[in-house]
Amino acid sequence: MTETHAHGHGTHASATTDTPPAAEFWETFYSERDQIWSGKPNDLLVREATDLPPGTVLDLGCAEGGDAVWLAERGWRVTGVDVSTTALERAKKLAAERGVSGAIxxxxxxxxxxxxxxxxxxxxxxYFHSPVEQAGERQRALRKAADAVAPGGVLLVVGHFGWPTWMAEPRHDYDFPTTGQVLAGLELDDRWVVELEDIVERPSTSPEGVEGIRTDNVLRVRLGA
Structure with a gap:
């Protein structure tokens, strides 16, 4: 799967008192295999960012660096952040292999x-979701993300709309937010313009090879200059 380089792996759940801290969870996750993601950028980032003029970009939950490296190759000056030290080391290695370390x-x-x-x-x-997120944590982080947008800049939020059709029983009870819910949670003022709210269906295949559909949503908002 190439669509979830950030910490949205389709294993969403509300955190409980028994949930490990985020750093512990993601370190364990990345330590289970030598590589989790493909190194390719997320398709919806490519769709939305290809025509944007390069500038400075913050990549939240950069994981193993697929998005960050693609952006750097297109002339962006990238800040990639993640909670997992292992993921960040892999992202640095990928950036070095692709010759863009100086841009990230x-x-x-x-x-x-x-x-x-x-x-x-x-x-x-x-895909800024996490199975160990505390109540309201994602919403608070996205508000901080909006605060980090420069005048004239863009906040791009891509997330899953629901479970894939091949999944007979959801792994966890999770309320996937709609673009409207994400937008309401951002509490943006009148300086912002909603440029896009979109729902995208795409092919998805289970680990066992069962084919189906995964639906995602895209929110793009721009801060007035």
Whole structure:
């Protein structure tokens, strides 16, 4: 699967008192295999960012660096953040292999506790879900993401709309937010313009090879200059 380089792996659930901390969960997740993702950018990022003029970009939940490297190759100056040290080391390796290390700064953040400094022309949040998120944590992080957008810049939020059709029984009870719910949670003022709310269906295949459909949603908002 190439669509979820960020921390949205289709294993969403509300956190409980028995849930491990985010850093522990994601370190375990990435340590299970030498590579999780393909190294390719998320398709919907490519669709939405290809025609944007390169500038500064913040990639939230950059994981193994597929999006960050693609953006850097297109001339963006990238700040990639993740909670997993292992993921960040793999992202740095990918950036070096592709010759764009000088265009990317990787930082470790648990976004429930710290957030990268600065303002950015694009803030990219691809499949920004987590099975260990605390109540309201995703919403608070996305508000901080909006605060990090520079005047004239874009906040791009891509998420799953629901479980894939091949999944007979959902792994967890999870309320997938719609674009409208994400937008309401951002609490944007009248300086912002909603450029796109979209629902996208695409082929999806289970680990066992069962074919189906996965539906995603896309929200793109721009801050007035």
């Amino acid at each position: 700064t990787f930082e470790r953040h648990d976004l429930g506790e710290t957030f990268p400094a600065g303002r950015f022309d694009l803030v990219n949040a691809q």
